[in-house]
Amino acid sequence: MISFKDVSLRYDRGAGVKNINFQVQRGEFVYLIGPSGAGKSTLLRMLYMDIFPNTGYVEVDQFNSNTIKRRQIPKLRQKVGMIFQDYKLLNDRDVFQNVALPLVVMGASRRDIDRRVTKTLEEVGLTHRKHYFPGELSGGEQQRVSIARAIAKDPLVLLADEPTGNLDYGVAQEILNLLWRVNAKGTAVFMATHNIELIKNRPARTFRLSHGEFKGELLP
Amino acid sequence: MNLGFIFREGFSGFSRAKYPFVVSVVTIAISLTLIGVSIVMGDNVFSYFRNLQADFDVQLFYNPNATRDQQAAALEFCNTYPGVVYTRYISKHEAIAVFQEEFGENIFEILQDNPFPPSVRIGFDRYHQNTGYISGFTASLEQLPGVETVTFHKALFLKLTSILRILTMVGGIFLLVLFIAAVLLSSNTIKLIILARFDWIETMRLIGASDFTIRAPFLVEGAFQGFLGAVLAMGAIHGIEESVIKLTSLNLASRLIQFPEVILILLGTGIILGILGSYRAVRRFIYLVV
Ligand SMILES: Nc1ncnc2c1ncn2[C@@H]1O[C@H](COP(=O)(O)OP(=O)(O)OP(=O)(O)O)[C@@H](O)[C@H]1O
Ligand SMILES: [Mg+2]
Numbered sequence: 001m002i003s004f005k006d007v008s009l010r011y012d013r014g015a016g017v018k019n020i021n022f023q024v025q026r027g028e029f030v031y032l033i034g035p036s037g038a039g040k041s042t043l044l045r046m047l048y049m050d051i052f053p054n055t056g057y058v059e060v061d062q063f064n065s066n067t068i069k070r071r072q073i074p075k076l077r078q079k080v081g082m083i084f085q086d087y088k089l090l091n092d093r094d095v096f097q098n099v100a101l102p103l104v105v106m107g108a109s110r111r112d113i114d115r116r117v118t119k120t121l122e123e124v125g126l127t128h129r130k131h132y133f134p135g136e137l138s139g140g141e142q143q144r145v146s147i148a149r150a151i152a153k154d155p156l157v158l159l160a161d162e163p164t165g166n167l168d169y170g171v172a173q174e175i176l177n178l179l180w181r182v183n184a185k186g187t188a189v190f191m192a193t194h195n196i197e198l199i200k201n202r203p204a205r206t207f208r209l210s211h212g213e214f215k216g217e218l219l220p
Numbered sequence: 221m222n223l224g225f226i227f228r229e230g231f232s233g234f235s236r237a238k239y240p241f242v243v244s245v246v247t248i249a250i251s252l253t254l255i256g257v258s259i260v261m262g263d264n265v266f267s268y269f270r271n272l273q274a275d276f277d278v279q280l281f282y283n284p285n286a287t288r289d290q291q292a293a294a295l296e297f298c299n300t301y302p303g304v305v306y307t308r309y310i311s312k313h314e315a316i317a318v319f320q321e322e323f324g325e326n327i328f329e330i331l332q333d334n335p336f337p338p339s340v341r342i343g344f345d346r347y348h349q350n351t352g353y354i355s356g357f358t359a360s361l362e363q364l365p366g367v368e369t370v371t372f373h374k375a376l377f378l379k380l381t382s383i384l385r386i387l388t389m390v391g392g393i394f395l396l397v398l399f400i401a402a403v404l405l406s407s408n409t410i411k412l413i414i415l416a417r418f419d420w421i422e423t424m425r426l427i428g429a430s431d432f433t434i435r436a437p438f439l440v441e442g443a444f445q446g447f448l449g450a451v452l453a454m455g456a457i458h459g460i461e462e463s464v465i466k467l468t469s470l471n472l473a474s475r476l477i478q479f480p481e482v483i484l485i486l487l488g489t490g491i492i493l494g495i496l497g498s499y500r501a502v503r504r505f506i507y508l509v510v
Pocket of ligand 2: 162
């Protein structure tokens, strides 16, 4: 479902990633680890086609980085959920509306939106915060809202870039558990982190990255 | 596509970036006021010259010995000529009254005689007010029996025609420049609005919103600003017209805020102006922001 084939990307100022090859199957859980500046975010951004490789190609489902058209990118992103260290919630609307956003944009019916948002909020345990605004939530709750927003549209894969970066250990553990529950329902999860301590308790296939180079993979 | 969402986001834009919103509305209002006041001014100047031109009609003077039948035939010729909107018969007697009104002397008392032949004033509608056409008319009129001369102040007529043409052109260019300036100004404030919604745009991109979904709310917001700007402008133009009439006791021949179609045109212009301003800002600027 996801594959990197001889991918290299150089930023204007140098750095980037070199010669990356790997594949992730449907329903897999994969960690991407490496020190700061290793190129983890760079790989994820190529997956949601925010940036494009200089050589090689990235494939996500039927979309190929070499052939995708600009207007197809929204279609790709409707199949790929994304969460970030800084949540990226809209502060001017409540939890329900934030989670509903991707469904609204896709043109889902009001009934459909109601049903799916309600179900997703239940899954992430935020039903009681439905009408709170992001500013009224803790960091862990905000990250759960952003996970709900990412999975409400039932994506093929959930991309997580340092999702626990701003959270205390206990809360980070809860978020990680939640990601595993999401994965148990069939969504592949691809999570970049440098918190090796955290993921020790939930072992999975792990790619190691350093200085933009693939340093092999560890199996659980 | 979800139109409800686009309109909701567009109309709520006001609460997200109040200051640029107000600046944009005021910009549009000022531009439309300028445009409206120029139209009123231009139209009044225009109709002044148009009335002046109507004074330089064709005048037919009968031969003093013309028979009643000859006079009637010539008058009938004028009345049935295409483009003639009015004819006015001025008898010998009336001619003396006209002279007295214009020069303050009773010529009959001075000369003990009436030197004026009977005459007819002939006016053309605006579609036939060109010198070639009128010259053709005067030439055939002069051939008729009983007609002494036909006068037509061609040079003056031509001068007025060219003044009217220049007025129309200069006015049109001026309005176009005003309109373009207004679009540029409002598109710059829309850029501020886009900047203020940086997070919104970034999030919309990430969740898979199409370019259209991201841009359309800004166009809706622009249309809304244009509408509000037009309403303000109509108030301002009305106020300006009222105070001009009060202060100068000038009789404005044409006023703007009078006809429903003018109100609709102003609203339409405002909305189009707002949309064009947003479109220009949105087209490239959104890419540069994210
Ligand atoms: N937009 C950019 N322009 C230029 N260089 C960049 C850009 N983004 C990242 N880089 C460089 O590319 C390299 C990889 O960056 P990347 O953000 O992928 O690392 P990372 O593994 O996600 O690090 P972290 O754990 O700190 O988030 C770094 O050296 C970084 O400085
Ligand atoms: Mg990173």
